Amino acid sequence: MKARHEVEQHTNEVVTGADVLIDALVDEEVDTLFGYPGGAVLPIYDAIYRSQASFKHVLSRHEQGSIHAAEGYARVTGKPGVVLATSGPGATNLITGITDAMMDSLPLVVFTGQVANSVIGTDAFQEADVLGITTPITKYNYQVKNVSDIPKTVKEAFHIATSGRPGPVVIDIPKNISSTVELDQLEEEFSLPGYQPTTQPNPLQIVKLADALKNAKRPLILAGAGVTFAEASDQLKEFAEKYDIPVTNTLLGLGSFPGSHSLSLGMAGMHGTYTANMAIYECDLLINIGARFDDRLTGNLKHFAPKAKVAHIDIDPAEIGKNVPTDIPVVADAKETLQALLNTSIEKPDHDEWQDELQANKTNYPLWHDRSNELISPQWLLEQIFNESNGEAIVTTDVGQHQMWAAQYYQFDKPNRWVTSGGLGTMGFGFPAAIGAQFGAPDDLVVSVVGDGGFQMTFQELSILKERNLPVKVIILNNEALGMVRQWQESFYDERYSESIFSSQPDFVKLAESYGVRGLKVDKEEDVVEMLQDVFAYDGPVVVDCRVVQQTSVYPMIAPGKGIHEMIGVTK
Amino acid sequence: MKRIITATVQNRGGVLNRITGMLHKRQFNIESISVGASETEGVSKMTFVIDVSDNQSLEQLTKQLNKQIDVLKVSDITDKAIVARELALIKVTGSGQLRSEIQGIIAPFRASIIDVSKESLTIQVTGKPDKVEALITLLKPYGIKELTKTGVTSFLRGQQPKQVTELNSYSI
Numbered sequence: 001m002k003a004r005h006e007v008e009q010h011t012n013e014v015v016t017g018a019d020v021l022i023d024a025l026v027d028e029e030v031d032t033l034f035g036y037p038g039g040a041v042l043p044i045y046d047a048i049y050r051s052q053a054s055f056k057h058v059l060s061r062h063e064q065g066s067i068h069a070a071e072g073y074a075r076v077t078g079k080p081g082v083v084l085a086t087s088g089p090g091a092t093n094l095i096t097g098i099t100d101a102m103m104d105s106l107p108l109v110v111f112t113g114q115v116a117n118s119v120i121g122t123d124a125f126q127e128a129d130v131l132g133i134t135t136p137i138t139k140y141n142y143q144v145k146n147v148s149d150i151p152k153t154v155k156e157a158f159h160i161a162t163s164g165r166p167g168p169v170v171i172d173i174p175k176n177i178s179s180t181v182e183l184d185q186l187e188e189e190f191s192l193p194g195y196q197p198t199t200q201p202n203p204l205q206i207v208k209l210a211d212a213l214k215n216a217k218r219p220l221i222l223a224g225a226g227v228t229f230a231e232a233s234d235q236l237k238e239f240a241e242k243y244d245i246p247v248t249n250t251l252l253g254l255g256s257f258p259g260s261h262s263l264s265l266g267m268a269g270m271h272g273t274y275t276a277n278m279a280i281y282e283c284d285l286l287i288n289i290g291a292r293f294d295d296r297l298t299g300n301l302k303h304f305a306p307k308a309k310v311a312h313i314d315i316d317p318a319e320i321g322k323n324v325p326t327d328i329p330v331v332a333d334a335k336e337t338l339q340a341l342l343n344t345s346i347e348k349p350d351h352d353e354w355q356d357e358l359q360a361n362k363t364n365y366p367l368w369h370d371r372s373n374e375l376i377s378p379q380w381l382l383e384q385i386f387n388e389s390n391g392e393a394i395v396t397t398d399v400g401q402h403q404m405w406a407a408q409y410y411q412f413d414k415p416n417r418w419v420t421s422g423g424l425g426t427m428g429f430g431f432p433a434a435i436g437a438q439f440g441a442p443d444d445l446v447v448s449v450v451g452d453g454g455f456q457m458t459f460q461e462l463s464i465l466k467e468r469n470l471p472v473k474v475i476i477l478n479n480e481a482l483g484m485v486r487q488w489q490e491s492f493y494d495e496r497y498s499e500s501i502f503s504s505q506p507d508f509v510k511l512a513e514s515y516g517v518r519g520l521k522v523d524k525e526e527d528v529v530e531m532l533q534d535v536f537a538y539d540g541p542v543v544v545d546c547r548v549v550q551q552t553s554v555y556p557m558i559a560p561g562k563g564i565h566e567m568i569g570v571t572k
Numbered sequence: 573m574k575r576i577i578t579a580t581v582q583n584r585g586g587v588l589n590r591i592t593g594m595l596h597k598r599q600f601n602i603e604s605i606s607v608g609a610s611e612t613e614g615v616s617k618m619t620f621v622i623d624v625s626d627n628q629s630l631e632q633l634t635k636q637l638n639k640q641i642d643v644l645k646v647s648d649i650t651d652k653a654i655v656a657r658e659l660a661l662i663k664v665t666g667s668g669q670l671r672s673e674i675q676g677i678i679a680p681f682r683a684s685i686i687d688v689s690k691e692s693l694t695i696q697v698t699g700k701p702d703k704v705e706a707l708i709t710l711l712k713p714y715g716i717k718e719l720t721k722t723g724v725t726s727f728l729r730g731q732q733p734k735q736v737t738e739l740n741s742y743s744i
């Protein structure tokens with residue numbers, strides 16, 4: 001371990017378990033640690049202080065902020081997000097984020113302090129059964145029993161978090177371990193005989209898929225986040241172009257195929273485009289690459305791709321056949337599979353008729369929205385955000401109507417620029433995720449599109465913007481409501497707006513200013529473009545309170561229980 | 573349909589919790605689990621009897637088990653030539669006359685009486701689950717005071733008939 005010597009040179013002090021941990025993080029080339037201190041991690045914070053380690057520590061104001069920031073960091077860098085929190089309440093404050101990362105396959109390595117081994121199991125002060133609590137929401141978890149195991153455990157955790165289907169890994173470190181002076185020989189090597197993800201596609205399945213493609217008249221690619229994780233966007237583009245196959249994306253797959261490409265049909269699913277969803281309904285070959293056929297995508301399974309032969313490429317075999325019966329299963333990495341397909345010579349099929357049909361749908365059933373003369377139209381605002389950022393921003397969102405509008409109206413041409421909570425749908429995610437994204441991509445424009453509801457769940461992290469002068473642009477789509485809840489109550493509960501309209505709200509401008517962050521408010525469409533130009537050119541953090549129309553819904557929509565071909569609100 | 577699934581697992585902390593938690597979360601109906609050492613140090617063997625509704629759910633079950641990082645191998649051995657045994661301890665009320673009657677009942681099952689008190693006797697039986705079940709049914713009229721079972725443990729016979737092919741979830 002080269003890092004070890006550096007530490008010793010700096011400090012000339014005894015080496016504790018915590019120092020060994022810091023070395024292990026340096027060995028993993030961690031550059032940013034998102035954390036929050038407390039009793040059980042004091043030895044680790046002391047080691048951070050003493051080590052002058054090469055990574056930075058970002059102090060949040062709530063552990064949930066730390067972990068969503070780590071998720072945002074992981075999403076834009078492709079590297080694992082690393083988190084540190086104390087035992088008990090520190091650890092339990094991470095639970096939402098760990099679950100979120102598990103659902104969206106984000107690589108995280110999370111360190112939690114634990115009470116000393118001698119009192120584990122006695123309901124000691126700030127003791128929580130972190131292993132028990134996190135077992136169902138992690139890819140794997142550990143409690144460190146010996147200092148000498150730290151290097152090996154950290155290596156193994158990073159390996160598990162980032163390989164195969166990525167996911168969160170928790171390492172629980174009792175306080176006696178982090179404070180013990182290290183004397184033993186350190187264990188470096190790990191072995192995982194039960195964990196060997198299959199990355200190479202089975203050649204027989206590639207032949208089958210090639211054959212299916214040759215015979216398909218109406219093929220369709222559904223590209224998910226697996227394409228982004230595998231860094232397979234170039235191969236996907238080449239493959240789609242070579243065989244003239246239209247592409248639709250899942251919510252999390254946006255950006256894995258260029259949204260502006262002529263073969264792109266936009267997003268599929270509950271609030272996807274009519275064209276994409278009808279393409280799924282009508283296709284005769286559906287090639288799913290790295291998506292998990294989530295229920296918000298499929299709608300009623302009975303009507304999902306009813307005419308299609310289904311091919312499913314996924315690195316996680318357990319996803320294949322879970323929700324949708326699969327004719328051609330390919331357990332492999334998306335990039336390897338696409339490369340194998342590109343290396344296979346397949347007769348170039350003619351899909352002109354199919355393409356014409358899709359093109360007609362695109363022309364006849366585009367996304368639509370109303371403009372109002374009072375407040376700002378939220379969909380229109382998203383279009384302006386897209387235009388004024390030249391489509392080049394990293395966009396993070398919270399959860400709700402604004403999230404769906406961002407997905408619909410902000411077109412991503414590149415991967416790793418779209419950060420949203422899909423599987424868990426976690427309100428409070430969007431703003432801290434933007435902080436992590438900005439740390440991961442310091443030179444990029446990071447725009448955080450949030451709702452007035454969700455922003456209020458985690459806005460305390462405004463402190464970080466000020467502290468680090470992070471130039472995150474927060475755009476609040478303020479409809480004075482839990483808009484998505486209001487929409488469902490309007491549509492499915494006869495407009496009984498139970499607890500979804502806010503009768504009191506903070507002054508978001510003053511709120512931002514109280515944190516030392518620039519705050520703006522805009523309520524007229526005519527001021528929007530100028531405001532955005534100003535905000536995007538400003539070298540520093542900004543919070544904008546955008547007053548948008550409340551009585552507007554996200555359309556088109558597959559109502560709950562309905563099939564993918566039964567969208568409502570397709571036209572005005 | 574009831575399936576007998578075996579898994580070899582690495583003996584790491586929390587492995588049983590992780591597996592039963594997964595089965596519970598994914599709504600698999602566990603009839604029995606038995607866990608113990610295997611021929612290899614550090615490796616345990618689990619035998620599950622699980623009731624699944626259809627083949628899709630069975631496939632999910634083996635895949636989800638395989639997905640666990642500590643799981644080395646999963647086999648559905650239901651349709652193979654296997655040896656499967658469970659052990660039951662059954663305490664029945666019985667004194668005097670009844671005792672010899674009970675002895676007559678359990679003899680064909682090669683069960684044995686391992687404890688006797690004034691009003692009760694305890695019977696130990698080992699065998700395939702259906703045999704154990706049959707004995708329990710026969711003893712019920714005498715009044716079962718207490719019953720405990722180990723769950724099935726099982727593996728393949730030394731020789732397999734040729735036509736049987738292994739159901740391996742990774743074969744796709």
Ligand SMILES: Cc1ncc(C[n+]2csc(CCOP(=O)(O)OP(=O)(O)O)c2C)c(N)n1
Nearest residue numbers: 400401402425427451452453454482483484
């Ligand atoms: C933590 C959490 N609690 C509750 C919900 C349920 N929920 C989904 S969308 C939504 C409304 C969000 O309101 P807001 O943040 O203002 O966004 P809008 O829909 O108005 O754009 C709620 C309450 C959730 N997704 N996450």
Ligand SMILES: [Mg+2]
Nearest residue numbers: 451452481483
């Ligand atoms: Mg709102």
